[in-house]
Amino acid sequence: MNRSQLIEEYGKAGTDLRMAVRGLERDDLIAYPVPGTWSIQEIIIHITDSDLIVADRMKRVIAEENPTLTGFNEAHFARNLFYNEQSAEDAVTIVELNRRNFARVLAKLPDGAFDRTGMHTERGPMKLIDLLEGSVKHLKHHLNFIVDKRKKLGKMMG
Numbered sequence: 001m002n003r004s005q006l007i008e009e010y011g012k013a014g015t016d017l018r019m020a021v022r023g024l025e026r027d028d029l030i031a032y033p034v035p036g037t038w039s040i041q042e043i044i045i046h047i048t049d050s051d052l053i054v055a056d057r058m059k060r061v062i063a064e065e066n067p068t069l070t071g072f073n074e075a076h077f078a079r080n081l082f083y084n085e086q087s088a089e090d091a092v093t094i095v096e097l098n099r100r101n102f103a104r105v106l107a108k109l110p111d112g113a114f115d116r117t118g119m120h121t122e123r124g125p126m127k128l129i130d131l132l133e134g135s136v137k138h139l140k141h142h143l144n145f146i147v148d149k150r151k152k153l154g155k156m157m158g
Helices: 003-021 040-063 074-080 088-108 111-115 128-153
Strands: 117-120 124-127
Touching (some): 040 074, 040 088, 040 117, 040 128, 111 128
Antiparallel strands (some): 117 124
């Protein structure tokens, strides 16, 4: 996938998330159709937290010289940030707006900007293009889980 397509996909992915959860009620969102895994609600909030963190990392790589990109423990976030008490609707809106808005920045960057790097505290050097690709893949990865959980709940996407 070329960079323009990647940026386009990044920018529209919030809409994909909205479509994946459309029609679900609160009980559906907080259900655990696959025991031992996150609820759809927890996945949505995880996506939002991750999305904001990765957008911050990308901004730092663009704006600063070799910035430190701090890792985070997703299990601690889910456990300590009241994921099932947050608004799934607001979280989806945040992802939509954040991605759509930041895609405009990414589209304006010169080619060389995508080779800029930051130093991740756990993964080492990371290029902007790697962060962007990872963000697109991350959301797709979790959308698959949402679709699977919907099927198990008998709430097929229409």
